[in-house]
């Protein structure tokens with residue numbers, strides 16, 4: 001695809017914590033391309049019910065693209081795998097548009113050389129949430145997480161390095177991008193139950209894409 005990476009820079013990057021940057025609206029200018037590309041992935045790898053490490057059902061539904069995928073399909077499929085444990089098929093390749101956007105967004109946040117090998121897609125219906133956790137299954141914790149929000153706004157919870165640390169709530173809107181790495185890489189975070197609403201492109205849903213380096217070493 002020959003679209004420019006960013007046609008304009010909507011708002012300056014906002015530091016959130018050491019190593020963590022909020023790029024407000026940076027995925028909104030090309031939202032049609034983001035959504036069309038995700039829909040292509042979902043046509044190949046439909047959203048599935050997800051389960052916690054303990055086997056409890058989650059309220060989000062998930063899909064993946066990339067060399068690796070985060071298999072949350074319960075019992076035998078928790079952690080990063082090369083194929084979908086349910087279908088046995090390899091995860092669909094990461095579309096070039098997503099790969100390039102994630103690289104450019106990471107670079108804007110101070111992480112050049114980011115080269116994700118997985119994009120986890122989380123779909124939230126109204127009321128869906130994600131409990132406080134940190135992303136700990138990636139091999140090289142030097143690589144950041146690049147997280148893109150599309151559709152309905154949510155209240156994202158940002159805590160500290162200990163589960164018991166105080167949290168703040170951050171409203172994430174359509175097109176907002178959060179990048180966390182460095183001293184913030186292992187910060188606990190989550191999403192409060194999704195408030196009801198209608199988004200002009202995604203209806204009563206929020207999509208979150210997290211780009212990660214699950215297995216690749218990071219040479220930033």
Ligand SMILES: O=C(O)CCC(=O)C(=O)O
Pocket residue numbers: 120122130135147156189190191208210
């Ligand atoms: O939906 C979000 O904004 C966060 C998702 C998340 O933390 C995860 O998938 O690990």
Ligand SMILES: [Fe+2]
Pocket residue numbers: 133134135189
């Ligand atoms: Fe997470």
